[in-house]
Amino acid sequence: MTTYETALGASTPDTITLLGHDLARDVMGTVGFGELAFWLATQRRPSPGETRLFEAVLAALADHGFTPTAIVSRLTFLSAPDSVQGALAAGLLGGGSRFLGVTEDCGRFLNAVVRANPEPDDWDALALDTVKAQGKARIPGLGHHVHKNGDPRTPRLFEIAEEEGLAGPHLSLFAAIGRVHPRVLGKTLPLNGAGTCGAVLADLGLPLELLRGFALLARTAGLIGQLAEELRNPVANDIFLSVDTNTRSVAPVEE
Amino acid sequence: MTTYETALGASTPDTITLLGHDLARDVMGTVGFGELAFWLATQRRPSPGETRLFEAVLAALADHGFTPTAIVSRLTFLSAPDSVQGALAAGLLGGGSRFLGVTEDCGRFLNAVVRANPEPDDWDALALDTVKAQGKARIPGLGHHVHKNGDPRTPRLFEIAEEEGLAGPHLSLFAAIGRVHPRVLGKTLPLNGAGTCGAVLADLGLPLELLRGFALLARTAGLIGQLAEELRNPVANDIFLSVDTNTRSVAPVEE
Amino acid sequence: MTTYETALGASTPDTITLLGHDLARDVMGTVGFGELAFWLATQRRPSPGETRLFEAVLAALADHGFTPTAIVSRLTFLSAPDSVQGALAAGLLGGGSRFLGVTEDCGRFLNAVVRANPEPDDWDALALDTVKAQGKARIPGLGHHVHKNGDPRTPRLFEIAEEEGLAGPHLSLFAAIGRVHPRVLGKTLPLNGAGTCGAVLADLGLPLELLRGFALLARTAGLIGQLAEELRNPVANDIFLSVDTNTRSVAPVEE
């Protein structure tokens, strides 16, 4: 008979444990939610500094106003108000390669270089090689369509990582890319916040395959905020009507 | 021209604000993730006590081992490993009336009574009327299929609420239901943890229409933990095979 | 050891069966897709007339232009173009109580009356009682916000059902409600197409708990059409920008 092992939640008639600890006595009332999310993902309890840095990333990614994911969540709630889970799930499904993917792409990109070059003498030289090797391909995390002169989240994430003694090789490489890329690209692009979040999450040792998942966790809190605001001050129907009233029926492609 | 208002995330080329505050300076590094989730949902910054109680609820609901939602998330990740967002969304879609719904159902049930009876003289008398009025209908939050002698999360939630001075009418009524229901039902059932979470969230003033959303937020962290564990120690394919190898083909109903 | 029974798909190294038939030889090339969907849902092969009526329902529900579900699917595809399954799933999640739910609500509503009154002498008398019993509650399927003088799909569905000899008690009752409700409500409302679809599906003997599912099946085809059109003639980014550029940041509710 197959046995399924887990170190996460478990219960008997008299006890509930989570990650090997008594849930009620040792986790509830003691462990913050960001700390718990980190612990669940790594099965390692983070230090207070790690928790602070991780929660700074979650704050950076939680909500960016009327993004497609927020619009999708509100429209789905309009159509199916009986299913909050559907509205949240629909919003998260937009968390793919384009809108929420930068965090993961940047973390993985940096990690591939870092693993191949574990103890570089000169970050700038490594960064220069890295940027050149990309050729015409985009460097994940470089550039922002709005914050062209700098994304305010980026220096703050570096600052918190430094304060907590947690700036590791991913942030070092990313910073170096920020310094050297103009020599190759001929123009200066900002390091964006979503990419910096990926570098931070990689430095924190979180699983690379799931970096997008942390962006989605942050966004779940943001989407609940969006739905709460939709309940107080609804706009989804107006968004729908703004499309509906500006629709023009055209002939099919072929006929 | 329609205008869409939001108090959540906003940005200009040089600034990013969240809930009216400078995101980088005033939120990142300062505001914990549970605190932020509360703030986003209510647009009111919680006190440290409110945050602690809210995070205790999130811990209570984050992961319960191989629940249907966890199995669903792992199986979806097995089928579509390229789409973490799909695996999380699929898991959340099980957060409906049966498995994650108790929290919301209990919060709403208690709230309906509390609103109709704003300042009762005697909670036990009100609880007795409430239990009687249900007739044969289930009282949300009462009973647990595993923790028949008491759910360990329940007293802990009451305790933290008391410590923080945040036990309000929903918890008072729920506690009273716990005391009086044996007189009506002829048997003693435990107040379950998921229901108590609903009472706590209602006492914290969180939007009743979204109580299920907080269970889903907690579960998102749990599902990331499940996927991380699946990456390290995969079981989804074994679960699939345990079904596949025990399948029996039968004749259609009619033919 | 538990055994899991199914009459649907099954395979051995040399054979594949579906619903007890050899898939390649007896189903592929012979059974149309609407016919197959009916067969899968009921495990009973429909007659050609049943298939024609069922496919008329699916056509009636497949696409209604830029509905919230279509907008959601397009926006999700914009955000996560690597995940077609996510874009379709997000669109379907809007298929809840408000936008796609009328079909199921109407079918269930009629069925409750039909089951309680299996062989009425007089459909109009039964309909009159039914309308009166609703009091101020809405009658599912009655009224349409655009087609105020009549939904063109409604008479066509009645016509096809008559042609195929498949008009049963649900359609009879719904037609009678259409005749008598003005006497109670004091105004004449059209029987809408989505509601009529529910009556037809109930008359066809499809499972009531899944009537919404057939609307979702029809809509899946429609959403693929929406995504195909989005690929040729994209509008999702314009929809996003029309929201983004008309956003106004306001102060949080409390602070």
Place this chain on the structure above:
Amino acid sequence: MTTYETALGASTPDTITLLGHDLARDVMGTVGFGELAFWLATQRRPSPGETRLFEAVLAALADHGFTPTAIVSRLTFLSAPDSVQGALAAGLLGGGSRFLGVTEDCGRFLNAVVRANPEPDDWDALALDTVKAQGKARIPGLGHHVHKNGDPRTPRLFEIAEEEGLAGPHLSLFAAIGRVHPRVLGKTLPLNGAGTCGAVLADLGLPLELLRGFALLARTAGLIGQLAEELRNPVANDIFLSVDTNTRSVAPVEE
């Protein structure tokens, strides 16, 4: 003001059109569901032969018994029976790279070769080059873990395509790959049915970016069948219990 164009559904108070045709008069009762799905995706009405071949593909992909997607849909329905849309959406979310992706991967793979070699003199020579160029990479559509001696759907799809005069370059190349690959790989693998479906859909001129979408459309019908069977003969709770009762709690990775 932005205008949003569509050739799909449109309505005025008195009319409803779909693809430029009067929905009630010209589509309902006349156009089958497979035909309509093809038409919606291409905006071109398929011939009867195209419809027959397309519907054969949909039948081939509709249901394969207790796959992960079927299990996911049933478990989600168990957890959230109030949300049929959630159960279907969750099932579809498993339609990613591994389980339902072969159809799309194979169609795209063949198409890349076909576009680069529009009128080859010798399909076998082209196939040989194609197989060699893959090196150690898998050729999509080649091999099947159960049907090792041949997938029964494959010859049937070739047969129907021949009968309808619709075997095009994608099927020609795929057949040639089936003939020549043993010379390169040193072993004979079957052309699987899901891959052949991709070749057929590409030959039919359906949009390559959405080939996975047609597998998902077929699967939606299959999942409704699964949920209907679950209602009659439930197994989801047994599947859950078979996991739950064989769970073993282990220590976290680090601690």
